[in-house]
Amino acid sequence: MKGELSRGARAAIPVSLGVTAYALVFGVLVAGKGIGIGTLAFMNLAVFSGSAQFVLVGMWQAGVSAWQMALAAAVVNVRYFLLTAAIAPMMEPYGWLGRAWRVHLVTDENWALTMAENRRSGAGADYLLGGGLCVMGSWFAGTLAGHALGLAIPDPARFGMDFAFTAIFTALAVTMWRGRNDILPWLVSAAVALLAHKFLPGAWYVLLGGLAGSFTAAATKGEPS
Amino acid sequence: MNLPNAYELTVIALSGLLVYAIRFSGLVFGEKLPRTGFWKRAMDALPGAVFAALVFPGIVGAGVPGGVAAGVIFVATRKTGNVLLALFLGVGTVAALRGAGL
Numbered sequence: 325m326k327g328e329l330s331r332g333a334r335a336a337i338p339v340s341l342g343v344t345a346y347a348l349v350f351g352v353l354v355a356g357k358g359i360g361i362g363t364l365a366f367m368n369l370a371v372f373s374g375s376a377q378f379v380l381v382g383m384w385q386a387g388v389s390a391w392q393m394a395l396a397a398a399v400v401n402v403r404y405f406l407l408t409a410a411i412a413p414m415m416e417p418y419g420w421l422g423r424a425w426r427v428h429l430v431t432d433e434n435w436a437l438t439m440a441e442n443r444r445s446g447a448g449a450d451y452l453l454g455g456g457l458c459v460m461g462s463w464f465a466g467t468l469a470g471h472a473l474g475l476a477i478p479d480p481a482r483f484g485m486d487f488a489f490t491a492i493f494t495a496l497a498v499t500m501w502r503g504r505n506d507i508l509p510w511l512v513s514a515a516v517a518l519l520a521h522k523f524l525p526g527a528w529y530v531l532l533g534g535l536a537g538s539f540t541a542a543a544t545k546g547e548p549s
Numbered sequence: 550m551n552l553p554n555a556y557e558l559t560v561i562a563l564s565g566l567l568v569y570a571i572r573f574s575g576l577v578f579g580e581k582l583p584r585t586g587f588w589k590r591a592m593d594a595l596p597g598a599v600f601a602a603l604v605f606p607g608i609v610g611a612g613v614p615g616g617v618a619a620g621v622i623f624v625a626t627r628k629t630g631n632v633l634l635a636l637f638l639g640v641g642t643v644a645a646l647r648g649a650g651l
Contacts, residue, residue, distance in 0.1 A: 363553040370565030390560045398567035409579020484644035490607030491639035497600035498626035510601040517602035533602025541594030
């Protein structure tokens, strides 16, 4: 069992380098928002999800209600439900307490590695945990280093850094693009978001736009076009 | 080391709780997931739709440089699959176009 833990951690080293790079950028942006390092560390520990944390910090400004921000951060992570559903059988050797803390360390990266290794050699929850610890270590190291770096950059807007959140969300959106069937749902999503952004306070535009696009996709797909 | 204030603590604790609830409920209710139909299609489409809603006001707000950068990011992500590279190209595009006075 011990061997599987370190095997999982070692297998996650290559993806963790990618995570570190991503984390560095995130740390710079966090510093740019004036968020302290203690708050960042708490967020890493409590949320531990790159996309959710990007969304949180992107909306980070006085006046946005806490539950709207939390809801927006959670909604981009609905996919975790599918990830942890798939690893549920691996967790069966553990009691509910053992499953409860282990599941917090499930990320896209160690999940994908574990699913692949599970098919090859039957690796399980310890392999997953090893990978999760490796990913968390690099996420912490990268974000904290990035935060220090960010404090040293004067006038970030000069480098277009104020556009960085929009840029990273655009890139993430493109990775979720599933082809022509997404055109209409995304247009609906964008239109609703633009209207809500103009007329409603806070983060309503994210939630309303997302739901409108999602329902459009559900209502139109599978029918002859 | 500065510690989070009450507002930050609330935002993060609430987010952590919700994200954790998703992770945990997958373990518990994973088998009960709808595998076909409206709700399955809605759930599959949700992440992309949320990101679309998230980015469009930002792109529009950034004017012409923002629009051009979004195009650059779309092409870069599709061609290379590298989110970080796309990020740097997009930010660089905005900086360059602003520098050019757009």
